[in-house]
């Protein structure tokens with residue numbers, strides 16, 4: 566009996582952990598496989614975005630990152646990110662509009678970023694993009710908050 570209870574608790578723990586993260590794949594065709602994901606603030610004080618580059622093209626040709634900002638800010642974040650260049654992972658240094666940003670990865674690589682959810686507004690309008698030059702128009706999705 567004790568064993569069963571412990572297993573159940575372990576499973577609940579796993580479910581809880583998975584709820585506070587998302588894995589997004591980016592490929593050589595400039596596509597994210599996830600178009601939207603939800604952050605549940607009450608369940609997740611922190612949230613992890615994992616990025617896997619499932620392609621094989623090098624970073625310089627087909628780099629991907631995931632950058633989260635308010636939808637109203639995203640175009641400016643992308644423009645300033647592109648201007649910042651690859652050595653800054655195409656994110657302007659100290660950009661306070663950026664809620665979370667992974668580094669840039671190339672084919673076969675992966676990375677992740679963890680961020681606090683307390684600043685997110687339930688029902689707010691948030692977008693994630695890849696800020697590699699030319700990618701943000703296609704590589705973008707919605708972050709929903711509840």
Ligand code: CO
Pocket residue numbers: 591595627628629630695696697700704
């Ligand atoms: Co990209």
